[in-house]
Amino acid sequence: MSTEAADTLEISLQVNGAPVRRRVASRLHLADFLREELGLTGTHLGCEHGVCGACTVRVDGEIVRSCLVLAVQADGARVETIEGLSAAGTVGALQRAFHERNALQCGFCTPAMLLAAAELVERQPDASREDIRRHLSGNYCRCTGYQAIVDAVEVVCRAHRAGGIR
Amino acid sequence: MKAAAFSYVKPRSLAETFDLLERHGEGARLLAGGQSLIAALNMRLDTPRVLIDLNGLKELSGIRVDRDSIAIGALTRHRSLELSEDVSQHLPLIHAAMPFVAHAAIRNRGTFGGSIAFADPAAELPACCIALDARFVIRSRAGERRVAAREFFKGLYETDLRPGEVLAGGEFARSGVPYRYSFQELARRHGDYAIVGVAACARIGAGVLSGVRIAFCGMGPTPMLASAAAAALDGRACSRDVIAHAQASLAQDLAPFDDLYQTAATRMHLARVLLGRAIAQLTTDYEY
Numbered sequence: 001m002s003t004e005a006a007d008t009l010e011i012s013l014q015v016n017g018a019p020v021r022r023r024v025a026s027r028l029h030l031a032d033f034l035r036e037e038l039g040l041t042g043t044h045l046g047c048e049h050g051v052c053g054a055c056t057v058r059v060d061g062e063i064v065r066s067c068l069v070l071a072v073q074a075d076g077a078r079v080e081t082i083e084g085l086s087a088a089g090t091v092g093a094l095q096r097a098f099h100e101r102n103a104l105q106c107g108f109c110t111p112a113m114l115l116a117a118a119e120l121v122e123r124q125p126d127a128s129r130e131d132i133r134r135h136l137s138g139n140y141c142r143c144t145g146y147q148a149i150v151d152a153v154e155v156v157c158r159a160h161r162a163g164g165i166r
Numbered sequence: 167m168k169a170a171a172f173s174y175v176k177p178r179s180l181a182e183t184f185d186l187l188e189r190h191g192e193g194a195r196l197l198a199g200g201q202s203l204i205a206a207l208n209m210r211l212d213t214p215r216v217l218i219d220l221n222g223l224k225e226l227s228g229i230r231v232d233r234d235s236i237a238i239g240a241l242t243r244h245r246s247l248e249l250s251e252d253v254s255q256h257l258p259l260i261h262a263a264m265p266f267v268a269h270a271a272i273r274n275r276g277t278f279g280g281s282i283a284f285a286d287p288a289a290e291l292p293a294c295c296i297a298l299d300a301r302f303v304i305r306s307r308a309g310e311r312r313v314a315a316r317e318f319f320k321g322l323y324e325t326d327l328r329p330g331e332v333l334a335g336g337e338f339a340r341s342g343v344p345y346r347y348s349f350q351e352l353a354r355r356h357g358d359y360a361i362v363g364v365a366a367c368a369r370i371g372a373g374v375l376s377g378v379r380i381a382f383c384g385m386g387p388t389p390m391l392a393s394a395a396a397a398a399l400d401g402r403a404c405s406r407d408v409i410a411h412a413q414a415s416l417a418q419d420l421a422p423f424d425d426l427y428q429t430a431a432t433r434m435h436l437a438r439v440l441l442g443r444a445i446a447q448l449t450t451d452y453e454y
């Protein structure tokens with residue numbers, strides 16, 4: 001990239017394993033890029049200022065709020081969204097558990113909730129219910145009252161610990 | 167909402183960064199983790215013309231342990247501080263505070279320097295830096311200067327940083343003597359900014375505290391050093407009366423205000439409660 005300030009920039013990145021190259025406005029955030037430019041509408045926008053967590057995606061393997069990352073900052077990065085992680089089966093066990101435990105109603109928060117939960121399952125499968133609540137504290141759900149979500153994540157953590165499903 | 171239009175540039179060195187700051191002057195903002203800045207842009211609380219992205223400056227990132235000091239680079243992510251063995255060993259107060267800083271996804275991006283430069287009075291890291299008597303390293307075209315944390319925070323969201331300057335990091339002394347630490351916080355939801363938080367450290371010998379330093383977040387326009395409360399504890403055995411006296415002294419140290427959720431009086435009450443818990447942890451729980 002040049003060191004002149006620019007209103008639009010050409011970026012190339014990997015999205016769900018596929019290379020993407022686009023010219024984008026500097027002010028465009030990553031969530032709008034994914035939704036509007038790439039049609040990946042599983043990434044939701046609730047608040048656009050970092051509070052609700054609905055826009056959670058993975059950048060270089062770590063969950064981030066895509067409303068607080070600029071698309072130009074994702075240049076050279078590996079981005080994964082719910083679409084890619086679903087297709088790859090990465091969140092399959094969580095999706096089944098959410099279904100079985102009624103951990104979603106309207107589903108607005110669910111893609112982000114799955115991504116946030118997946119990070120915990122991978123990094124801390126021995127998480128207690130309290131740890132699960134703490135880890136998901138940045139993701140709002142206006143329907144379920146959280147209990148069923150914590151139940152579902154707990155089940156998957158336990159199975160992961162036992163070396164079973166992924 | 168969406169941010170107003172701005173242009174973007176990612177310098178590859180500090181020298182380039184200083185050039186850009188000079189060229190774009192007041193219309194420019196430095197972008198670190200973006201977890202406060204981009205939120206403000208999206209809400210159009212701020213409409214800069216140019217964002218200068220610091221994320222290409224590797225020299226501003228990382229934790230270095232020397233013989234006498236520990237240095238944290240401005241671009242070090244909250245997540246790296248939280249997971250760092252060096253931090254947990256040499257800066258246990260910061261280690262204890264990190265889980266309270268926002269939520270996991272925000273800690274993955276937010277930076278040490280961003281928290282310090284943003285200077286939210288309810289933020290955890292500024293209070294820890296004051297309690298630990300840290301120094302901040304500030305760089306500009308003219309060179310480098312160092313400012314004590316307690317002199318850096320000037321007012322609500324206001325710091326000692328001047329135009330053309332970049333916060334390069336923080337430095338902490340390695341104390342030879344074992345200190346004890348406590349970080350306590352009350353927030354409505356885990357990860358939210360503190361209603362009240364306290365960072366405390368002290369040495370303890372034969373039940374007597376010394377070298378006591380206490381700082382609060384959420385209790386005034388800046389992180390607040392509680393010197394009167396510390397003086398009430400220093401050199402004394404921690405009896406009930408001594409603790410009650412320290413708690414009462416907080417009225418001299420702190421300047422809480424009302425907001426939508428809490429009155430100043432509620433905050434003052436909570437500060438006394440948290441100080442009590444911090445002293446309890448300093449004098450009993452902590453295993454060095």
Ligand SMILES: Cc1cc2nc3c(=O)[nH]c(=O)nc-3n(C[C@H](O)[C@H](O)[C@H](O)COP(=O)(O)OP(=O)(O)OC[C@H]3O[C@@H](n4cnc5c(N)ncnc54)[C@H](O)[C@@H]3O)c2cc1C
Nearest residue numbers: 050198199200201202203268276277280283289333358359
């Ligand atoms: C929902 C939510 C909850 C949060 N909760 C908490 C919380 O509980 N506790 C807490 O402490 N924080 C909290 N934060 C804020 C978070 O910690 C931010 O990461 C931090 O305040 C700013 O760091 P940043 O790296 O993201 O900075 P940015 O947002 O990039 O920058 C913030 C400001 O600092 C300036 N700046 C950044 N780096 C430098 C530098 N090196 N030199 C000079 N100026 C610089 C920028 O120009 C800007 O004005 C929360 C944020 C959100 C969105």
Ligand code: FES
Nearest residue numbers: 046047048053067
């Ligand atoms: S839309 Fe990003 S956190 Fe709410």
Ligand code: FES
Nearest residue numbers: 105107141142143
């Ligand atoms: S299921 Fe509706 S917001 Fe969570």
